[in-house]
Amino acid sequence: MADDDLPRTRSCGTMPVHERLLRTDSSYLHARARSETNAWEVEAAGGAVARRGITVIPTVVHVVYRTAAQNISDAQIQSQIDVLNRDFRMTNADVRSLPAVFAPLAADARIEFELARRDPSGRATSGITRTRTSAASFSDDDRVKSSRTAGVNAWPSDRYLNLWVCQLGGGLLGYAQFPGGAAATDGVVIRQSAFGTTGTAAAPFNLGRTATHEIGHWLNLRHVWGDDGTGCSGDDFVADTPNCAGSNGGIPAFPHVTCRNGPNGDLFMNYMDYTDDAGMFMFTAGQVARMQASLDADRPTIGYQKAGPKFKIADDPITLKFRDDIPKLQILDQGIPKLPAADIPRIPIRRPIPEILINPVGPVAGRAATPFVLSTPHHSQAWSRSFPGAFQQQLAQLAEQIGQYEQVLGQYQQAHAAGQLAPADVEAFGQLSAAYGQLVEEYQRLAAGG
Amino acid sequence: MTVLILAPETDEHALAVAGRLRDLGGEVTIVDLADFPQRASLSASYACCADCGGRGFALELERGRLDLGEVGAVWWRRPQWPEPSPQIADDGHRLFAANEAQEALSGMWHSLDAFWINDPARDQVAHRKAFQLSVAQDVGLRIPHTLITNDPVRARAFVDQRGYRAVIYKSFSATERDWRETRLLRPEELELLDNVKYAPVIFQEYVEAVYDLRVTVVGEELYAVAIHSQETDYKVDFRMDVARARMEAVELPAEVQRGLSALMARLGLVYGAIDMRLTPDGRHVFLEVNPAGQWLFVEEPSGQPIADAMARLLHARDRARRDVRAVAVR
Numbered sequence: 001m002a003d004d005d006l007p008r009t010r011s012c013g014t015m016p017v018h019e020r021l022l023r024t025d026s027s028y029l030h031a032r033a034r035s036e037t038n039a040w041e042v043e044a045a046g047g048a049v050a051r052r053g054i055t056v057i058p059t060v061v062h063v064v065y066r067t068a069a070q071n072i073s074d075a076q077i078q079s080q081i082d083v084l085n086r087d088f089r090m091t092n093a094d095v096r097s098l099p100a101v102f103a104p105l106a107a108d109a110r111i112e113f114e115l116a117r118r119d120p121s122g123r124a125t126s127g128i129t130r131t132r133t134s135a136a137s138f139s140d141d142d143r144v145k146s147s148r149t150a151g152v153n154a155w156p157s158d159r160y161l162n163l164w165v166c167q168l169g170g171g172l173l174g175y176a177q178f179p180g181g182a183a184a185t186d187g188v189v190i191r192q193s194a195f196g197t198t199g200t201a202a203a204p205f206n207l208g209r210t211a212t213h214e215i216g217h218w219l220n221l222r223h224v225w226g227d228d229g230t231g232c233s234g235d236d237f238v239a240d241t242p243n244c245a246g247s248n249g250g251i252p253a254f255p256h257v258t259c260r261n262g263p264n265g266d267l268f269m270n271y272m273d274y275t276d277d278a279g280m281f282m283f284t285a286g287q288v289a290r291m292q293a294s295l296d297a298d299r300p301t302i303g304y305q306k307a308g309p310k311f312k313i314a315d316d317p318i319t320l321k322f323r324d325d326i327p328k329l330q331i332l333d334q335g336i337p338k339l340p341a342a343d344i345p346r347i348p349i350r351r352p353i354p355e356i357l358i359n360p361v362g363p364v365a366g367r368a369a370t371p372f373v374l375s376t377p378h379h380s381q382a383w384s385r386s387f388p389g390a391f392q393q394q395l396a397q398l399a400e401q402i403g404q405y406e407q408v409l410g411q412y413q414q415a416h417a418a419g420q421l422a423p424a425d426v427e428a429f430g431q432l433s434a435a436y437g438q439l440v441e442e443y444q445r446l447a448a449g450g
Numbered sequence: 451m452t453v454l455i456l457a458p459e460t461d462e463h464a465l466a467v468a469g470r471l472r473d474l475g476g477e478v479t480i481v482d483l484a485d486f487p488q489r490a491s492l493s494a495s496y497a498c499c500a501d502c503g504g505r506g507f508a509l510e511l512e513r514g515r516l517d518l519g520e521v522g523a524v525w526w527r528r529p530q531w532p533e534p535s536p537q538i539a540d541d542g543h544r545l546f547a548a549n550e551a552q553e554a555l556s557g558m559w560h561s562l563d564a565f566w567i568n569d570p571a572r573d574q575v576a577h578r579k580a581f582q583l584s585v586a587q588d589v590g591l592r593i594p595h596t597l598i599t600n601d602p603v604r605a606r607a608f609v610d611q612r613g614y615r616a617v618i619y620k621s622f623s624a625t626e627r628d629w630r631e632t633r634l635l636r637p638e639e640l641e642l643l644d645n646v647k648y649a650p651v652i653f654q655e656y657v658e659a660v661y662d663l664r665v666t667v668v669g670e671e672l673y674a675v676a677i678h679s680q681e682t683d684y685k686v687d688f689r690m691d692v693a694r695a696r697m698e699a700v701e702l703p704a705e706v707q708r709g710l711s712a713l714m715a716r717l718g719l720v721y722g723a724i725d726m727r728l729t730p731d732g733r734h735v736f737l738e739v740n741p742a743g744q745w746l747f748v749e750e751p752s753g754q755p756i757a758d759a760m761a762r763l764l765h766a767r768d769r770a771r772r773d774v775r776a777v778a779v780r
């Protein structure tokens with residue numbers, strides 16, 4: 001395909017789109033102001049957000065193609081969803097290559113994506129639409145988002161994340177619309193050769209990170225360098241990303257010092273920089289707080305919260321790590337941050353525990369019980385000094401657990417109000433509430449001491 | 451011949467030992483089992499009888515082929531789970547693929563004619579805390595009074611008998627998400643003892659300490675370090691404030707050394723990192739042995755050449771295999 005010159009460097013159209021909307025759409029301007037005020041207030045309040053669990057976002061992928069190759073396969077689409085589910089849950093393997101000094105910054109964004117199972121009218125769907133177009137390529141002018149301009153219309157953006165996949169011209173890899181714009185154009189556009197990890201995905205943008213980056217924008221994240229050319233005065237409105245000069249491309253060598261940010265330099269491993277896919281692999285806690293604040297304020301109706309704690313070990317055998325010394329984090333075993341005393345787990349040479357034993361199908365009451373050792377709090381926070389990375393992770397996990405408890409408790413409360421709880425359920429409700437109280441206390445204690 | 455280390459390529463302990471092995475003139479390969487089956491392949495081939503070709507085992511790694519017949523010593527350092535391809539969309543199918551890779555690999559390890567630190571089968575049995583306590587008691591080591599139970603009534607009786615102030619409780623293991631340090635039972639926690647029914651708990655008498663001990667055993671060599679946990683912010687579990695604990699090399703009484711050697715022999719371990727406490731009345735109390743425990747955190751402050759000992763042992767045994775084979779061929 002001679003007509004397809006593959007991009008060699010990253011370029012994203014979100015800021016030009018942002019500037020266009022600021023000029024042309026006065027309600028966008030006001031919505032942006034509201035959104036920033038909210039983000040600022042959340043930050044000032046220490047990052048308190050409403051959704052403390054995991055938000056799952058129904059996603060529709062609109063494939064808009066002219067050539068057969070551009071009509072990318074379901075497998076390529078699924079590979080992109082899989083990447084998102086790793087990157088936004090910090091389960092991507094490459095986060096281990098983060099230099100130790102930055103390790104405490106990395107955070108789980110607590111967002112997952114699934115291909116929509118129902119279309120806007122409630123019918124079953126694969127979450128994928130396919131539209132043949134006459135356009136040779138698209139740009140950042142939103143034509144791909146309307147059937148009148150050879151594209152395809154968005155699904156309601158208060159319920160779905162719209163991902164358009166098409167041929168983009170001018171070396172553009174993708175672009176997003178920040179929260180606050182028109183619903184008809186809300187969503188993210190990605191060049192087909194930068195989407196997913198298989199099929200037409202082409203190096204060096206074949207690890208699905210363009211979508212991670214653009215969805216970061218869609219959830220209100222700015223570029224880490226602050227979009228001020230190569231100056232040191234631009235801000236991404238996130239406190240924990242180091243100030244840096246311009247964008248970083250390719251795969252830079254660590255450290256890259258600019259804007260007096262030595263010795264550690266730029267956080268070029270961040271998804272919101274401009275490196276190749278293989279060079280970016282983390283969001284910071286501050287960015288997570290900003291995305292979560294944006295979900296609360298700008299996209300309150302999107303997605304659903306995942307109910308009930310899900311045991312990691314049920315997912316796949318790789319996370320089956322029992323036995324050893326504290327804190328047993330595989331990520332940490334890779335040397336970031338150092339856990340000198342940790343006798344980190346070995347593979348138990350045996351079959352993984354059958355999923356059914358761990359996730360029994362049954363009433364919600366089954367969740368109220370907690371094993372004794374876990375029903376009592378940590379007795380010391382001394383470890384937060386020795387293992388700062390593990391400490392951050394623990395805080396994040398506690399917050400997630402608390403969110404899950406709130407979900408389940410909410411269900412109990414409703415059932416209770418409707419008089420639907422049997423005596424055994426009421427007892428479970430009580431136990432669950434007590435466990436919840438303890439978690440909150442522990443969280444507060446940890447957060448205050450660490 | 452070559453030494454094989456099974457660990458992620460970034461594992462500090464593996465790298466330290468590999469470096470020393472090369473200094474000694476040995477060959478060494480670090481293999482990360484997480485590379486299977488995506489980035490590496492294995493093949494185990496068997497002829498129809500022993501005399502008509504026998505069998506051969508090989509790994510095909512990104513950096514080339516490794517004939518496992520050439521491996522004289524293996525260090526089972528930090529084997530990872532095989533990682534199935536993310537292209538397999540179905541979770542159940544991924545689990546299946548991982549299990550299959552795991553089965554093929556572990557059967558192959560058991561077939562190797564090599565010296566192991568530690569033999570995977572031994573390692574797997576030896577790390578069980580409930581078993582370690584039995585063996586420790588048998589070889590004459592001092593251990594804490596212990597009750598392992600999921601019966602709340604018995605747990606309560608154990609606590610009542612010695613008073614909650616003198617009882618610690620701890621778990622066998624942990625997951626990424628949920629772990630707890632060793633803790634002294636608090637009065638308000640007594641009310642929750644019923645939760646013991648959901649999973650067995652280790653209750654032990656609290657062993658007062660002059661200091662904690664980490665004893666690293668490498669073959670016949672034994673390196674003891676005092677960890678001054680009582681000078682840190684958490685006295686019940688040395689790991690909690692380990693970054694600030696003072697450490698120094700110490701000598702163990704001959705009788706304790708004999709006990710630990712006997713323990714290692716009974717467990718079939720060549721290497722182990724042992725946790726103990728020295729009590730104010732001079733007793734050495736055994737807590738556990740970690741068959742894959744780390745040592746660099748004691749090697750640095752104490753100056754003990756533990757990585758060196760590990761490399762020397764692997765090298766010597768790798769050489770010994772070569773000599774044996776050379777004789778057999780002749």
Ligand SMILES: Nc1ncnc2c1ncn2[C@@H]1O[C@H](COP(=O)(O)OP(=O)(O)OP(=O)(O)O)[C@@H](O)[C@H]1O
Nearest residue numbers: 324325594632654655656657686687688725737738
């Ligand atoms: N009975 C006890 N009395 C006093 N302190 C104890 C006792 N048991 C454990 N400890 C303290 O807690 C630390 C950790 O306990 P232990 O080594 O038994 O388990 P662990 O390290 O959690 O096990 P693993 O390495 O298998 O995860 C000990 O090194 C010691 O400091």
Ligand SMILES: [Mg+2]
Nearest residue numbers: 325725738740
């Ligand atoms: Mg221990």
Ligand SMILES: [Zn+2]
Nearest residue numbers: 012014213223
């Ligand atoms: Zn961008």
